[in-house]
Amino acid sequence: MIQNETMQSILARRSYKVFDSRPIDKEALETIVTAGLYAPTGMNRQPWHFTVIRSPEMLEKFGAARRSLPLPPGIPPAAVAAMGDPMRNAPVMILVSAKEGGTSAQDCCLAMENMFIAAASLGIMSGWDHATVMDLFNHHPDLKAELIPEGYTLYAAAFFGYPGPTVKDRGERKGTVEYK
């Protein structure tokens, strides 16, 4: 396999459940967001809206709403507590939303993956959190209205931050590849 800086960033990216609270500086954040904006989109529609949550006030508001969510059915409170703070100590969360239709879902996920890789190239890791944020928006429509444009659907949500301790390395890849 050819090793270059891009491949190193792709291979270095890992999903984190706990981050170091060190802030992400403006230039690094702009670099990550720019990588997202340069993802391909169906018919070059660029249908998305990126919401970058980074102010301590909004992170706290978001965190408080998350902590107020009812526990998922079947999960004992001790297991939820063991997962730690729902904000994972991350200094940034990015939401990618778009109007439904066309290739919006694919476009938004491609943007998020570009951001994951750009972040990894800067030593910043990420953690997908879409399902919880969807749940949060269902319980707190006011927060949804504050964070994403009216009529938009959330397609991708992730934390970004410098890595804290990681529990498990899921780096090994065992998917099927077939060359014909």
Ligand SMILES: Cc1cc2nc3c(=O)[nH]c(=O)nc-3n(C[C@H](O)[C@H](O)[C@H](O)COP(=O)(O)O)c2cc1C
């Ligand atoms: C669509 C999608 C949903 C995911 N949902 C969660 C999630 O709910 N919680 C979580 O901690 N990680 C979630 N992840 C991260 C995966 O668990 C992770 O990408 C996978 O285990 C491979 O590990 P790696 O990202 O470190 O290579 C999700 C990833 C994707 C792409």
